[in-house]
Amino acid sequence: MCAASWTPSSTRSNPRNHVSADERDDGPTALPWLPLLPWQLEATRSALAQRATWPHALLVHGRRGIGKHALALNFAQALLCETPRPDGLACGECPSCRYAIAGQHPDLIRLELLEPDATDGALTEVDTIAIDRVRTLTESVQLTSHRGRAKVAVIAPADRMNVAAANALLKTLEEPPADTFLILVTEQPGRVPATILSRCRQFAAPLPSADDARAWLARTGVAAPELVLAQAAGAPLAALALADPDVQSERRAWLTALSRPAQLSVAALAGRIEAGGRDERKARLARALDWLIAWSADIARVRAGDAARQNPDAAEALTRLAPQVAPIPLFRYHRLLLAQRALLAHPLQPRLVVEAALIDYKALF
Numbered sequence: 285m286c287a288a289s290w291t292p293s294s295t296r297s298n299p300r301n302h303v304s305a306d307e308r309d310d311g312p313t314a315l316p317w318l319p320l321l322p323w324q325l326e327a328t329r330s331a332l333a334q335r336a337t338w339p340h341a342l343l344v345h346g347r348r349g350i351g352k353h354a355l356a357l358n359f360a361q362a363l364l365c366e367t368p369r370p371d372g373l374a375c376g377e378c379p380s381c382r383y384a385i386a387g388q389h390p391d392l393i394r395l396e397l398l399e400p401d402a403t404d405g406a407l408t409e410v411d412t413i414a415i416d417r418v419r420t421l422t423e424s425v426q427l428t429s430h431r432g433r434a435k436v437a438v439i440a441p442a443d444r445m446n447v448a449a450a451n452a453l454l455k456t457l458e459e460p461p462a463d464t465f466l467i468l469v470t471e472q473p474g475r476v477p478a479t480i481l482s483r484c485r486q487f488a489a490p491l492p493s494a495d496d497a498r499a500w501l502a503r504t505g506v507a508a509p510e511l512v513l514a515q516a517a518g519a520p521l522a523a524l525a526l527a528d529p530d531v532q533s534e535r536r537a538w539l540t541a542l543s544r545p546a547q548l549s550v551a552a553l554a555g556r557i558e559a560g561g562r563d564e565r566k567a568r569l570a571r572a573l574d575w576l577i578a579w580s581a582d583i584a585r586v587r588a589g590d591a592a593r594q595n596p597d598a599a600e601a602l603t604r605l606a607p608q609v610a611p612i613p614l615f616r617y618h619r620l621l622l623a624q625r626a627l628l629a630h631p632l633q634p635r636l637v638v639e640a641a642l643i644d645y646k647a648l649f
């Protein structure tokens with residue numbers, strides 16, 4: 285999940301207002317806070333009821349776009365809260381809570397893909413969580429907690445630590461200082477080194493029911509929650525990102541081209557990836573791969589006699605295409621796309637990736 289992809293109301297109201305003037309500085313821009321989502325309330329309460337035996341290392345895992353990162357941050361807030369509520373949730377009012385929400389808690393260390401730039405402090409997106417940041421974390425947890433509660437580190441996504449960074453974290457995982465809690469987040473536990481996985485207690489982030497997801501999207505202002513939820517296979521935050529009209533018109537263009545494999549121009553479609561800067565190209569590539577993955581999965585479903593799940597608005601084209609594809613090459617193609625999507629973190633040539641995927645797509649027919 286991209287932390288900057290949605291703006292929760294609590295960060296819109298300028299959380300810096302809660303911080304007194306002498307503690308304010310003009311240093312790096314604070315990382316945005318992500319409030320707890322409605323479908324996470326019960327799971328969060330029952331997890332925090334076990335606070336006395338809270339593990340030193342917790343791995344929050346689950347599909348993309350369901351709010352794992354928000355969950356991890358709210359666990360951290362609750363562990364640092366100075367006056368937790370009787371049900372274990374953070375009070376939201378104490379100094380610790382206010383600092384955490386403002387992105388300025390001295391005992392909350394956040395290693396994320398948004399990182400303050402070394403020169404101007406502006407938040408920039410990085411590909412990996414590098415060893416120097418993990419070293420800063422491991423040194424920091426050796427120090428006494430500033431506010432006397434605990435030290436909490438959130439690493440999201442944990443699968444974006446490179447090997448050296450993961451190794452640097454091991455010692456802290458093996459011999460954690462007292463009152464130190466690590467919360468790791470991943471949608472791909474298989475890409476987290478086994479040495480790290482084996483030292484974490486696993487926590488499956490809850491999924492909302494379809495009704496809850498629809499209601500939340502509608503409250504967030506999405507006009508047709510049903511359609512974007514289908515496209516995101518039920519993941520609400522992913523659905524919210526798809527609800528952008530520009531993204532929907534981009535999707536339309538892709539589906540129109542995929543509906544006519546014989547006429548599909550690889551160069552023209554792959555060229556759509558090129559717009560914008562580096563982050564924008566990466567986002568376009570991610571969406572294109574998601575659409576190809578959903579499209580090939582729907583062809584397989586329709587071929588097996590089921591209804592299209594993620595592209596219900598393209599049922600006619602899918603019904604026409606499904607009998608033209610042999611199941612085994614289709615399955616292989618789908619797996620290849622999934623592997624490509626998992627590699628997205630690493631430096632690559634977006635256009636070449638898409639061209640290869642489209643050439644293979646045309647060859648299916």
Ligand SMILES: [Zn+2]
Pocket residue numbers: 364365366367368374375376377378379380381
């Ligand atoms: Zn509090």
